[in-house]
Amino acid sequence: GFALSANASGTSAKSSGASDSLVFDKDAYTELTTTITDADGTDHTVVYHFWKAITYVASPVDAKYQSLNVSVPVKIDGKAVDATSAPIVLANSVGGYLPSSVADATGVGGAEMTGGMPTGGAAASASPSTSPSPSAASSAGTGEVQSGGNAMVNAQGGMVNLGKLGLAAGYVVVEPGARGRTLTDSAGTYYGTAPAAIVDLKAAVRYVRANKGVIPGNTDRIVSTGTSAGGALSSLLGASGDSPIYDKYLKELGAADASDAIFATGAWCPITDLEHADGAYEFNWGTNVTASTGKVVDQTVSKALRAQFAEYQASLRLRGLDGFGPLTARNYDDYMVETYLQPSATKYLAALSEADRATYLAANTFITWSGGKATFTWADFLTHVGARKKTTPAFDAFDLSAGENNEFGVGTTEARHFTAYGAKNDTTGLSTKRVASDIAEKLDLMNPMHHIGEENPGRSRHWWIRLGMKDSDTSLTVSANLAAALDNLGDDVNHLYYWDEGHGSNVDPGDFLTWIAKVTG
Ligand code: DHB
Numbered sequence: 001g002f003a004l005s006a007n008a009s010g011t012s013a014k015s016s017g018a019s020d021s022l023v024f025d026k027d028a029y030t031e032l033t034t035t036i037t038d039a040d041g042t043d044h045t046v047v048y049h050f051w052k053a054i055t056y057v058a059s060p061v062d063a064k065y066q067s068l069n070v071s072v073p074v075k076i077d078g079k080a081v082d083a084t085s086a087p088i089v090l091a092n093s094v095g096g097y098l099p100s101s102v103a104d105a106t107g108v109g110g111a112e113m114t115g116g117m118p119t120g121g122a123a124a125s126a127s128p129s130t131s132p133s134p135s136a137a138s139s140a141g142t143g144e145v146q147s148g149g150n151a152m153v154n155a156q157g158g159m160v161n162l163g164k165l166g167l168a169a170g171y172v173v174v175e176p177g178a179r180g181r182t183l184t185d186s187a188g189t190y191y192g193t194a195p196a197a198i199v200d201l202k203a204a205v206r207y208v209r210a211n212k213g214v215i216p217g218n219t220d221r222i223v224s225t226g227t228s229a230g231g232a233l234s235s236l237l238g239a240s241g242d243s244p245i246y247d248k249y250l251k252e253l254g255a256a257d258a259s260d261a262i263f264a265t266g267a268w269c270p271i272t273d274l275e276h277a278d279g280a281y282e283f284n285w286g287t288n289v290t291a292s293t294g295k296v297v298d299q300t301v302s303k304a305l306r307a308q309f310a311e312y313q314a315s316l317r318l319r320g321l322d323g324f325g326p327l328t329a330r331n332y333d334d335y336m337v338e339t340y341l342q343p344s345a346t347k348y349l350a351a352l353s354e355a356d357r358a359t360y361l362a363a364n365t366f367i368t369w370s371g372g373k374a375t376f377t378w379a380d381f382l383t384h385v386g387a388r389k390k391t392t393p394a395f396d397a398f399d400l401s402a403g404e405n406n407e408f409g410v411g412t413t414e415a416r417h418f419t420a421y422g423a424k425n426d427t428t429g430l431s432t433k434r435v436a437s438d439i440a441e442k443l444d445l446m447n448p449m450h451h452i453g454e455e456n457p458g459r460s461r462h463w464w465i466r467l468g469m470k471d472s473d474t475s476l477t478v479s480a481n482l483a484a485a486l487d488n489l490g491d492d493v494n495h496l497y498y499w500d501e502g503h504g505s506n507v508d509p510g511d512f513l514t515w516i517a518k519v520t521g
Contacts (some may be wrong), residue, residue: 001226004053004167005011007452017327018385019476020057021055022056022207022254022256023056023211023214024051024054024059024070024211024214024215024429025051025364026214026215028051028328028374029049029050029072030049031047031048031049031050031068031074032047032048032107033046033047033048033419034046034048034107034108034195036165036167037162037386037459037512038165038166038168038169039165039508039509040510041511044076044077044168045075045077045078046073046075046076046167046168046286047074047075047076047465048071048072048073048074048108048167049070049071049074049216049354050070050071050107050108051069051070051071051253052067052069052103052105053067053068053069053088053102053103054067054068054069054070054195054207055067055133055208056068056204056207056255056256057200057207057253057254057255057256058253059204059252059254061179061191061253062102062183062191062192063103063177063195064101064177064180065099065100065101065103065177065180065183065192065427066177066178066200067101067102067176067257068102068175068176068177068204068207069102069105069108069174070172070173070174070175070215071107071108071163071167071172071174071175071266072170072173072217073168073170073171073496076168076170078206078295079315080201083170083171083172083216084216084217084473085166085217085218086170086171086172086217086218086221087169087171087172087217087218087221087222087223087263087366087516088172088173088174088217088218088219088221088222088223088224089160089162089163089165089166089171089172089173089209089516090173090174090175090176090177090204090205090223090224090225090237090262091163091173091175091176091178091202091223091226092176092178092201092224092226092230092233092234093112093151093185093226093227093230094143094178094180094197094226094228094229094230094233095112095151095227095228095229095230095405096180096228096403097180097181097197097229097404097406097407098180098228098229098403099177099178099179099180099181099182099183100112100178100230101177102175102176103177103350105175108163108164108167108173108175108332109161109163109164109175110338111175111177111510115398117334119155123441133204134232136355137209140308144197147303147374148443149471151504152227152504152505152506153504153506154505154506154507155501155505155507156311156424158504160509162225162266162509164504165509165513166513167515168362168493169513169516171217171433172215172216172217173515174204174208174217174222174434176200176204177199177200177357178200178201178204179191179192179196179197179407180192180196181193181403181406182406183407185378188412189411190409190410190411190414191407191481193407193408193409193444194408194445194446195240195445195513196238196441197229197247198233198237198240198246198445198446199246199250199255200253201224201233201237201409202237202240202250202255202260203250203255204252204393205222205227205237205259205260205261205262206250206255206256206257206259206260207255207256207258207259208222209222209256209258209259209260210257210258213264214353216228218520219519220263221263221264221520222262222264223264223266223402223516223520224237224238224261224265224266224379225268226266226267226268226270227268227269227506228268228269228270228271228473228503230496231267231269232268232270232271232272232446232448233265233271233273234266234274235267235270235447235448235465235482236272236447236448236451237260237265237266237471238264238267238448238459238460238463239260239263239405239448239449239450239452239456239459240448240451240456240459240499241260241262241417241456241458241459241460242259242261242456243262243451243456243458244439245258245445249516252293256260256361259333259458261458261459261460262460263460263461263519263520264460264461264462264516264520265460265462265463265464266464266465266466266517267463267464267465267466267479267482267513268465268466268467268505268506269466269467269468269471269473269474269479269504269505270448270467270478270479270482271474272446272448272449272474272482273447273448273449273481273482274310274395274396274404274407274418274443274446274447275396275418275419275447276308276309276449277395277444277474277475278308278393278394278395278419278421279305279307279308279309279310279312279476280300280309280312280420280475280477280478280481281303281304281305281388281390281392281474281475281496282297282303282306282309282393282394283309283310283329283332283407283475283477284401284475284477285382285390285475286299286302286305286387286392286471287351287382288305288382288386288388288472289387289388289407290386290387290389290390290391291387292391293391294350294387297391297392298326298392301392301393301425302365303391303420304421305392305393308421309353310327310329310330312327313328313329313477313481314328316331316438317487318481318484318485318488319484320339320484321484321487321495324338324339327481327484328460331461332480334378334382335480336378336476336477336480337377337378337381339499340469340497341376341378341469342373342374342375342376342448342470342509344496344497344498344499345367345372345374345376345499346372346373347380348499348500349367349369349374350372353501357369361386364384366381366383366384371414381469385469386471387472388472388475389472390449390472390473393419393421393422394474395419395474396417396419396422397430398422398425398426398427399427399428400415400416400426400428401415404418405417405418407446408439408442409446410438416428416436416439417435417439418435418439418443419435420435420444422435423435434436444458447449448482449481449482449485452489453485455489457492459512460491461491461492462491462492462519463468463482463483463486463491463492464512465479465494465495465498465507466496466506466508467479467493467497467498468496468497468498468500468501468502468503468504469499469500469501469503470500470502471502471503471504471505473503478493479495483495490521494515496508
């Protein structure tokens with residue numbers, strides 16, 4: 001185990017990976033009182049202890065991002081709460097693979113995404129009543145509206161903040177900041193591109209665990225949450241627990257010498273499996289028009305990418321949930337419809353009043369409602385969703401304009417290709433139309449599917465995965481594959497698609513809190 005007095009051995013903080021600076025000062029809190037509206041709409045008065053901007057590595061590159069906040073409830077609605085051994089909700093607020101900082105937060109749930117993003121802007125792009133924002137059409141480039149862990153929206157378009165909800169439910173809430181893709185130093189060197197964000201989140205987990213018994217909460221019951229790029233990182237954190245491939249990066253930062261495994265993982269609309277996402281995107285949305293142009297994308301490119309998806313899907317050798325059998329590009333449409341989309345529509349329609357259901361069905365005649373069940377075809381579902389958000393390729397853009405190209409930037413190079421197809425078709429005048437030699441390692445460092453494929457023993461065994469079915473920020477197959485891969489390993493997977501919801505939605509936060517209580521109990 002990790003000793004808080006590791007320096008007594010005489011080794012330096014950096015080489016031992018531990019230092020006095022990584023000791024949680026349990027008295028350094030302020031007591032705050034706030035009103036939190038729970039998932040059922042009931043207000044609660046929460047008195048809590050708030051620890052602010054704790055740098056979680058001994059040798060930070062940028063402490064503004066490599067720091068975390070801790071919130072511990074002490075009184076809820078006048079009743080004393082003892083959170084000493086409560087589950088710990090680790091709520092990241094990453095959006096768009098951009099930098100996220102909690103350093104200026106004045107209380108729980110106050111993280112900021114930086115990099116020019118309008119705070120809370122996801123409400124505009126993710127509201128179920130609005131179509132995908134045209135400004136987000138081609139890429140997740142700087143200036144695009146992003147979602148993040150603190151910018152989820154409920155069915156009414158209101159904000160959902162899992163940090164606040166977790167606190168009101170009596171949990172310890174840890175909110176880590178993390179470096180992101182746009183950060184540069186004075187020499188123009190990118191220091192927040194892959195794998196910085198995941199390394200930071202792991203360092204935060206290590207910090208919490210190294211302070212077991214000092215920091216309130218049960219370090220064996222850490223539950224990670226995140227949305228979109230934050231959902232990708234949450235699922236990666238869950239899948240990669242204690243993987244040695246991050247060791248050298250963690251050591252460099254002087255991360256605490258402790259396990260970075262987490263107990264359970266929540267991921268909303270995870271934008272992950274990036275090197276396979278272009279093919280998956282065309283499989284899913286290839287025939288839909290693009291929001292920005294109103295036209296279908298180059299069908300030659302779309303078809304080439306679709307063929308890559310077929311090959312990839314076969315290579316995964318996954319079985320679908322609920323006894324579906326082998327999952328391939330030939331049956332994935334049926335799989336989505338049967339396993340996820342029809343049950344999602346059924347649940348949605350069953351919850352409506354008879355009159356509202358009749359109105360909905362009259363406006364959506366592609367749905368057959370019979371015996372309390374909704375049925376429809378994949379083609380009609382695609383028509384119902386309408387315009388896709390991104391052009392093609394959606395992630396490894398030929399002109400390097402996607403946010404993900406920046407995520408794989410290195411040194412003073414802002415953006416790079418990370419797929420062979422993207423590199424081969426580069427339009428920026430690169431002399432070498434191949435991916436750089438370090439990319440393969442970076443992809444593994446960033447992809448939960450890599451760790452699941454290796455059956456990483458340190459992974460989470462409990463998974464909550466959610467995605468709005470109108471979310472065309474990535475393919476619906478990405479989270480379905482994540483769920484199937486985990487299920488096939490025997491993990492406990494709870495995966496649903498929210499009917500008629502878009503990017504960044506979270507319409508069942510109360511169910512998530514109930515699920516935490518169940519799996520951690
Ligand atoms: C996010 C959205 C995207 O479309 C993307 O490619 C990456 C991240 C996000 O909202 O975090």
